[in-house]
Amino acid sequence: MNIKIEKTPLKQGQVRIISSKSDGHRSLIAAALAEEESVLFVDGWSEDMEATARCLQSLGAEIEREPSGIYVMPIGCPLPCPVDRIGQANGQGIGQADGQLCTLDCGESGSTLRFLLPIAGALGKHCRFEGKGRLPERPIGVLLDEMARHGCKADGDHLPVTLEGKLTAGVYTLPGNVSSQFITGLLFALPLLEGESEIRLTTKIESKGYIDMTLKTLKTFGITVTEAESGWSIPGGQKYHGPRMRYAEGDWSNAAFWLVAGAIGGSIGCQGLDMESPQGDRAIAALLEEFGAETKVALNQITATHKEMKGIRIDASQIPDLVPILCVAAAAAEGKTEIYNAGRLRMKESDRLAVMAECMQKIGVEVEERPDSIIITGGCNPPEGEIVIDSHNDHRIVMAMAIAAVSLGVELTILGAEAVNKSYPSFFIELAKLGGVTNVL
Numbered sequence: 001m002n003i004k005i006e007k008t009p010l011k012q013g014q015v016r017i018i019s020s021k022s023d024g025h026r027s028l029i030a031a032a033l034a035e036e037e038s039v040l041f042v043d044g045w046s047e048d049m050e051a052t053a054r055c056l057q058s059l060g061a062e063i064e065r066e067p068s069g070i071y072v073m074p075i076g077c078p079l080p081c082p083v084d085r086i087g088q089a090n091g092q093g094i095g096q097a098d099g100q101l102c103t104l105d106c107g108e109s110g111s112t113l114r115f116l117l118p119i120a121g122a123l124g125k126h127c128r129f130e131g132k133g134r135l136p137e138r139p140i141g142v143l144l145d146e147m148a149r150h151g152c153k154a155d156g157d158h159l160p161v162t163l164e165g166k167l168t169a170g171v172y173t174l175p176g177n178v179s180s181q182f183i184t185g186l187l188f189a190l191p192l193l194e195g196e197s198e199i200r201l202t203t204k205i206e207s208k209g210y211i212d213m214t215l216k217t218l219k220t221f222g223i224t225v226t227e228a229e230s231g232w233s234i235p236g237g238q239k240y241h242g243p244r245m246r247y248a249e250g251d252w253s254n255a256a257f258w259l260v261a262g263a264i265g266g267s268i269g270c271q272g273l274d275m276e277s278p279q280g281d282r283a284i285a286a287l288l289e290e291f292g293a294e295t296k297v298a299l300n301q302i303t304a305t306h307k308e309m310k311g312i313r314i315d316a317s318q319i320p321d322l323v324p325i326l327c328v329a330a331a332a333a334e335g336k337t338e339i340y341n342a343g344r345l346r347m348k349e350s351d352r353l354a355v356m357a358e359c360m361q362k363i364g365v366e367v368e369e370r371p372d373s374i375i376i377t378g379g380c381n382p383p384e385g386e387i388v389i390d391s392h393n394d395h396r397i398v399m400a401m402a403i404a405a406v407s408l409g410v411e412l413t414i415l416g417a418e419a420v421n422k423s424y425p426s427f428f429i430e431l432a433k434l435g436g437v438t439n440v441l
């Protein structure tokens with residue numbers, strides 16, 4: 001789907017923010033590992049969350065999405081689970097038959113893949129992991145090596161991979177700067193093993209907010225994890241016991257698009273966010289203040305309002321998903337903005353540093369791309385003629401450039417705009433509610 005976005009600016013207004021997909025993944029996983037069935041309330045549903053739900057079903061959970069909530073019957077449920085029923089139909093009785101292969105189609109979701117690899121290993125499931133788009137290129141090797149050292153082998157280091165064996169407890173040593181998702185996956189998996197485990201980091205942790213989200217979910221489900229000198233200690237033999245009903249919290253990464261739009265050209269409020277959330281992308285509020293814009297919190301709403309903005313230096317190591325929209329904020333700020341420690345952006349749904357540099361150039365913003373950073377000089381001089389942006393199938397590029405169009409006043413066409421469905425299917429509906437004018441071509 002290609003969408004043309006007119007340069008009509010957004011009106012002042014409010015957006016009700018959908019549930020965090022990161023919290024959605026974690027809540028679904030914890031509920032599927034729990035001892036009891038539960039209901040999860042999620043406002044909005046994305047392709048990535050669908051991928052996690054689908055994979056958990058392949059592992060044996062029953063997940064039913066009703067208008068009243070998402071009903072999760074855990075993997076270890078006392079009733080026959082879907083996979084087990086196949087076993088029964090094959091005359092193999094209740095319980096997954098030894099060696100029976102289940103396929104986990106992770107779609108394009110890095111979180112789904114990297115969270116579920118160690119979980120499948122801890123459950124001793126014989127699984128084939130598949131994925132599409134850029135997912136097969138995204139790194140999983142360091143996690144698979146560590147899993148292999150602990151009894152669970154994969155037949156390759158990129159998708160598709162098939163796992164064989166069952167994880168054993170012990171010391172898991174990993175870098176903290178490739179993907180925090182490896183650590184989240186292990187934090188979910190290791191409590192299920194017999195015996196104590198430890199995760200030891202060999203570098204400083206990046207994307208730490210996401211680990212904090214995982215630790216918060218684990219605590220809610222009664223799982224004990226203690227911080228160690230360079231990682232975490234995880235007692236084995238634990239069981240997940242969670243609340244029977246749970247609400248996923250609002251998504252700060254999605255809110256950032258609207259807050260930047262408010263900061264550049266008016267005033268936009270976001271509702272439904274937890275102001276104390278562990279989500280690292282909550283940093284958007286402080287960053288907009290640093291740029292010079294105004295943010296105000298009243299009750300459950302945060303509003304960003306335009307004030308003259310000046311370029312700043314931004315360390316991206318803890319907030320990778322904010323970078324595309326921060327590039328747009330930088331284009332509206334006077335002087336230079338440098339976003340550094342951003343090398344990991346190259347291994348997301350697209351090479352986000354290269355793609356944002358390409359997009360900024362196309363709309364007439366001065367930009368310099370370096371291996372680990374991007375430098376943007378404020379000011380936008382769009383060229384004559386039609387501007388066409390290739391989304392590279394990346395949801396955050398689509399959303400960032402849609403906000404660029406309405407906030408920087410550049411009419412443009414985005415190719416492959418359906419990529420928004422990965423995390424925020426109602427994005428263009430919200431844009432229209434705020435007065436954004438779009439045409440599907």
Ligand SMILES: O=C(O)C1=C[C@@H](OP(=O)(O)O)[C@@H](O)[C@H](O)C1
Pocket residue numbers: 021022111178179180181184206207210211320321344
């Ligand atoms: O744990 C999570 O929910 C996520 C972790 C981050 O990945 P990295 O840790 O690989 O940076 C982030 O980019 C991704 O969108 C979601």
Ligand SMILES: C=C(OP(=O)(O)O)C(=O)O
Pocket residue numbers: 048108109110111112321348349396423
């Ligand atoms: C990188 C992202 O997600 P994931 O790693 O789960 O694919 C994202 O949502 O921007």
